[in-house]
Amino acid sequence: MSTEPAVGPGAAVTVNGAARALVGARPPLTALDWLRGVGLTGAKEGCAEGECGACAVLVARPGTDAATEWTAINSCLVPAAALAGQEVVTAEGLGTPSALHPVQRELAVRGGSQCGYCTPGFVCSMAAEYYRPGRTAFDHHALSGNLCRCTGYRPIVEAADALGAPGADDPLASRTTAPPPAVPPHAEPGWVRPAGLDDALALLARPGAVAVAGSTDLGVEANLRGSRPTLLVAVDRLDELRGLSVGADVVEIGAALTLSEVERRLAGRIPLLDAVFPQFASRLIRNGATFGGNLGTGSPIGDLAPALLALDADLVLVGPAGERTVPLTSFFTGYRRSVRQPGELIARVRVPLPQAATTSFQKIAKRRFDDISSVAIAFAVDVDPDARVVRRAAIGLGGVAATPIRATAAEQALVGAAWTPKGVAPAAAVLARAGTPLDDHRASAAYRRAMLGQALPRLLAEEPGAGTS
Structure with missing residues (x-):
């Protein structure tokens, strides 16, 4: 089998119900620029890094039951080539001036738009939530990745809260009863979507080849820093990287699953990750960002790594020589460096069971949501229920x-300590000295150390039934 599909004149993509030839989709052309180039100018570029949501569009993706789920993504980050074979809806495809979509109508009658620059992005994010299976109330986190500089959020939230259920004759609602289109192998110059994992590994063995999934990190590098990898190998739809299983002693999470997919499919089975998900960027980003991509970048300020460190997670790496398992504690070797060899991929994340009884994720950032952490602290602690002393502790840190x-x-200092403010004070002092924090534009080293020193007392204060002396 060839490792690379033949490069053709351009695959088809369904946009607003009509097939369009995806012509000239060579990286670094983004989905946003391609859509605007064919005349669909509702989506805008505001920040080019997935923070403002002005570029949001809907993509048909598989839900938890394999039926279509309309998913909002940042089109400014996704390579245009990634749209091949897929089904996309923009704000223009939701309604017209004479026949507004319910989301558009509520925004209009409630004064949810002034200059209008951000409105198409809000419309698409709201529509994704409008069509969410099982929705009984509007989840305002669906709008956490959309920024408005002039309207004010009250009328936008009021418009969202006024939305009822889709009508029986709504074609986009009806579309959710059938599977999304299968994503075919496809190639453009500088871009390949391989047919399977073996083909992907063969392509990644080439000099300059880079794996790409949701492109939430690589897209920023391309847009703002001019990164131009020789070859992008799309791994986001590889079945071998998209499994999720819950066993008696381990949970395995496919590396190509997005955070939103994992959140839904785990359904609360790992409370520490449930604490991370709403604080990890925005829903738009979580709809694209994958477990493997977030860990593979090796960023010291990624939010997943501290939590998975506290959970004693292992990574299963796959490459030309087969699979190997690496403890996450041994994975990172330096700034954005790891033990992953050229041509290797993160295949799965393995979280052992049972989990600690007390877990917590503390994210310190300048904004409550949709921000990069200054410090991230994850705890997994077991306390003897009778003696009220710590039996086991695992603490993962980011940003320090x-x-x-x-x-x-700090873990060693905490084990055996009384689970009281006085008892954990020595361990808190040790935790304040962890790492080698630096001064930067997000926080000073002194501030980071102060936050580390307050983390254990804060955890204890939030724990029901903890001692008070």
């Missing part, structure tokens, strides 16, 4: 060293 780290000295 060149890599995500485990606070091993």
Whole structure:
């Protein structure tokens, strides 16, 4: 089998119900620029890094039951080539001036738009939530990745809350009863969507080849820093990387699953990850960002790594020589460096069971949501229910060293300590000295150390039934 599909004149993509030839989709052309180039100018470029949501569009993706789920994504980050074979709806495809979509109508009658620049993005994010299976109330987190500089959020939220259920004759609602289109192998110059994992690994063995999934990191690098990999290998639809299983002693999470998919499919089985999800960027980003991509970038300020470190997670790496398992504690070797070899992919994340009884994720950032952490602290603690002393502790940290780290000295100081403010004080002092925090535009080193020092008292204060002396 060839490792690379033949490069053709352009595959088809369904946009607003009509097939269009995806011509000239060579990276770094983004989905946003391609859509605007064919005359669909509702989606805008505001920030080019997935923070403002002005570029949001809907894509038909598989839901938890394999039926279509309309998913809002940042089109400014996704390569245009990634649209091949897919089904996309823009704000223009939702309604017209004479026949407004319910989302558009509510925004209009409730004064949810002034200059209008951000409105198409709000419309698409709201529509994704409008069509969410099982929705009984509007989840305002669906709009956490959309920014408005002039309207004010009250009328936008009021418009969202006024939305009822889709009508029986709504074609986009009816579309959710059938599977989304299968994503075919496809190639453009500089871009390949391989047919399977073996083909992907063969392509990644080429010099300069880079794996891409949701493109929430790589898209920023391309837009703002001019990154131009020789070859992008799309791994987001590889079945081998998209499984999720819950066993008696381990949970395995496919590396190509997005955070939104994992959140839905885990359904609360890992409370520490449930604490991370709403604080990880925005819904628009979580709809694209994958577990493997977030860990593979090796960022010291990624929010997943501290939580997975506290959960004692392992990574299953796959490459030409087969699979190998690496503890996450041994994965990172330096700033944005890891033990992953050229040509290897993260295939799965393995979280052992049972989990600690007490878990917590503390994210310190300048904004409550949709922001990069200054410090991230994840706890997994077991306390003897009778003696009220700590039996086991795992603490994952981000933002205080060149890599995500485990606070091993603080963990050792905490084990055997009384689960009271006085009892944990020595361990809190040790935790305040963890890592090698730096001064930067997000926070000073002194502030980061102060936040580390307050993390254990804060955890204890939030724990029901904890001691008070």
